Amino acid sequence: MSKITRIIARSRIGKKIEKSGKMEVPEEDEHKYLSSLKSPSKRQDLDLLTEPEDIKYFPTLCVIASKMAYKNNLFIKDVLQKQWNNMNLLDAKDFWNVYQQNHSTKAFMLHDYNPNPEMIVVVFRGTKPLDVHALSTDVNIFGCKFGQGTERVHSGFMRALGLQMDDKWPRDVDRDDNRPLAYYSIREKLREIFRRNRQTKFILTGHSLGGALAILFLAVLLLHEESDIVNRLKAVYTFGQPMVGNQEFAAFMTRKLEEYRIRYFRFVFSNDLIPRLPTCSGTFEYKHFGPWLYYDTKYEGQKSDKDPLKDYFSYKIVKAGIENRRLSKLRSYITSHRGRQYITAIREGETTILQ
Numbered sequence: 001m002s003k004i005t006r007i008i009a010r011s012r013i014g015k016k017i018e019k020s021g022k023m024e025v026p027e028e029d030e031h032k033y034l035s036s037l038k039s040p041s042k043r044q045d046l047d048l049l050t051e052p053e054d055i056k057y058f059p060t061l062c063v064i065a066s067k068m069a070y071k072n073n074l075f076i077k078d079v080l081q082k083q084w085n086n087m088n089l090l091d092a093k094d095f096w097n098v099y100q101q102n103h104s105t106k107a108f109m110l111h112d113y114n115p116n117p118e119m120i121v122v123v124f125r126g127t128k129p130l131d132v133h134a135l136s137t138d139v140n141i142f143g144c145k146f147g148q149g150t151e152r153v154h155s156g157f158m159r160a161l162g163l164q165m166d167d168k169w170p171r172d173v174d175r176d177d178n179r180p181l182a183y184y185s186i187r188e189k190l191r192e193i194f195r196r197n198r199q200t201k202f203i204l205t206g207h208s209l210g211g212a213l214a215i216l217f218l219a220v221l222l223l224h225e226e227s228d229i230v231n232r233l234k235a236v237y238t239f240g241q242p243m244v245g246n247q248e249f250a251a252f253m254t255r256k257l258e259e260y261r262i263r264y265f266r267f268v269f270s271n272d273l274i275p276r277l278p279t280c281s282g283t284f285e286y287k288h289f290g291p292w293l294y295y296d297t298k299y300e301g302q303k304s305d306k307d308p309l310k311d312y313f314s315y316k317i318v319k320a321g322i323e324n325r326r327l328s329k330l331r332s333y334i335t336s337h338r339g340r341q342y343i344t345a346i347r348e349g350e351t352t353i354l355q
Helices: 003-012 057-068 073-082 132-139 155-161 182-196 209-223 247-259 315-323 327-335 339-348
Strands: 087-097 102-112 119-124 143-145 152-154 201-207 233-239 263-269 292-295 301-304
Touching: 057 073, 057 119, 057 201, 057 233, 057 263, 057 339, 073 087, 073 102, 087 155, 087 182, 102 155, 102 182, 102 209, 119 182, 119 209, 143 155, 152 155, 152 209, 152 247, 155 182, 155 209, 182 209, 201 209, 209 233, 209 247, 263 339
Parallel strands: 119 201, 201 233, 233 263, 263 292
Antiparallel strands: 087 102, 102 119, 143 152, 292 301
């Protein structure tokens, strides 16, 4: 364990456990280790509190699972076995990024037996703090081509999914179990499940970068015309997701979502900065697609085609915040992005924007 990890663990977790007068610091691969940088999850934060028939069931399941993705695999398995009923952890991997030459993409899959039909939930992890590889994925905003038209998408996000060195998406690649690629590995796992069970459906979800990977995973399925898989997709739920492509890509995805009748729930909480980024790549402007499902700090919901905060990037507002020392306003751009904020918003917020 690195020195900085040991310091963080002691400050947040180690205080709770003592043996023979000595501090016990959990290792990162233990089930009781919690990531303090992403706000440690209290057990009550992980309670679903709803039934499958409840309109909040799947949003709640997805937002909590998206936050759990920052934890280690033993922690996730422990929650599924001991706290959530009738759910199994199907797979959890660190996937290979051929550009970074590193296992920097993480996702896990759970099987929820509670709803009818049963549901597979594919959960992508967001950007892990102090992870240089994950941060470089976020800042690599220069676009790469998508398909044969003028659609362009975020290069860093696509590389995290398994984009090849020639910036292309072949339908199939040689399998390497030591260096699995997120898109191809998860797609094959879904194929196996759907061959065995003709009724099971699935959901894609993630927080922050994880949300971007979730919607782009669907985009590559559409590019490869994987209709058998796409027809099993119930919905995509993202929380604090950044923009992923240009206007032409947004138009392509809008058409396909309507064609396959896929529900796309893109949640934004208050002043969260990340959904307003990136603005442009130098060669094209980024654009969201799908409605803004916006919750303010009172957890009142609003469904809109545009950002409800029209003057979010106003120079006057930022300048006034600095001059008047309203640093709490500026800090909220970051604190609004926390996973716990989204969990509370989904639990406490009104349900009209979910319909």
